[in-house]
Amino acid sequence: MVNFDFTGQNVLITGAGGGIGGGIADVFAKAGAKVYVADWKLENAEKKAAEIKAAGGEAVPVLLDVTKKEQIDAAVDKIAADDGRIDNLVTCAGAMYNVPYMNTTEEQLRTLLDINLISVNNTCQAVLRHMIPRKQGKIVNVQSSASREGHPLCAHYAASKFGVMGLTQSIALSVAKENINVNGLCPGFIDTQLGAQQNSNLWDVLMKNWGKSKEEMMSVLVARDVPMGRLQTPEDIGNAALFLCSDYAKNITAQSLNIDGGMKLN
Ligand SMILES: NC(=O)c1ccc[n+]([C@@H]2O[C@H](COP(=O)([O-])OP(=O)(O)OC[C@H]3O[C@@H](n4cnc5c(N)ncnc54)[C@H](O)[C@@H]3O)[C@@H](O)[C@H]2O)c1
Secondary structure, three states, X not given: OOOOOOOOOEEEEEOOOOHHHHHHHHHHHHOOOEXXXXXXXXXXXXXXXXXXXXXXXXXXXXXXXXXXXXXXXXXXXXXXXXXXXXXXXXXXXOOOOOOOHHHOOHHHHHHHHHHHHHHHHHHHXXXXXXXXXXXXXXXXXXXXXXXXXXXXXXXXXXXXXXXXXXXXXXXXHHHHHHXXXXXEEEEOOOXXXXXXXXXXXXXXXXXXXXXXXXXXXXXXXXXXXXXXXXXXXXXXXXXXXXXXHOHHHOOOOOOEEEEXXXXXXX
C-alpha cells in the first residue's frame, strides 16, 4: 500500500536539536515514525524528543557528534540492535561561516568539511551496513541552495554543500541495485540559528552589514531572491523529506530537490 503512514518505521535524524532538523523530526513523528533525535547538544535533542512525546509521538534523544566516527558507528549499531533495523536516515547536522573569502582560514574550511561533508559520508556508510543486507532503506541528505551556486560570503560552506551533492549522487548509484534510495534536499532561506556556533549566523551577519532589523532584511531578501515571495519553514523541509522516504518516491534516487520558493532553477 502506498501511503504516508510511517507507523512501525524508525528514522535517525542528525542535527535534530536544531531548527530544520527539529521540523523534520516533528513531521516524521506526526506520520507515526519512531524518531531518533540526534544532536551533539544533548539538551536540545532531549528538548525536541520531549516535545514530540508530549504531542503523542515516539522519540529517543541521542547524543551524537557527527564529526566523531566512533560515536556515529556506536549510535547506529545500537539503534539497529534495539529495533532490528534502520529504515530511514536524514542527515541534517550542519554549520556555516559567513565571512568574506579573503578573511577565511584553512581551519574554518576543515571545520565545515568535517561537520557538513565527512559526517554525511560516515553516517551514510554506518547506516548502509544495516540497510544493504535487508535491501531496504531511504536516505535524505540536507544540502543547500549553496550546493547549486557559490557565494562570496560563504565559500567554504558552498564547497562543503557542493560536496554533499556529489556524495549523495555517488552513494545513490552505489546502492541503487540494493533497493535503497538516496536523495538530497536544498532548502532556501529559513530563519534558524545556523552558524551561531561559529559566531557567524547568516541573519546576524546580514543585520550587522546592512544595518537593518531582521524583519526588514528578510523582506528585502525575499522580495529580491524568492519568486514565491516568502521564507521557507522547517516543516516544508520535513514534508519533502517524508515524501522522499515514502513509497511515493520509490523511483526517485540520486536527486536533489530545491525547497526554496523557486529561487534556484537547476
Ligand atoms: N537555515 C537555512 O536557511 C538553511 C538553508 C539551506 C540549508 N540548511 C541546512 O540545514 C541544516 C540544518 O541547519 P539549520 O538551519 O536547522 O541550523 P541549526 O543551527 O538550527 O541546526 C543545526 C544543528 O546541527 C547541530 N550540529 C552542529 N554540529 C554538529 C555536530 N558536530 N554533531 C551533531 N550535531 C551538530 C547543531 O547543534 C544544531 O542543532 C544544515 O545542514 C544547513 O546547512 C539551512
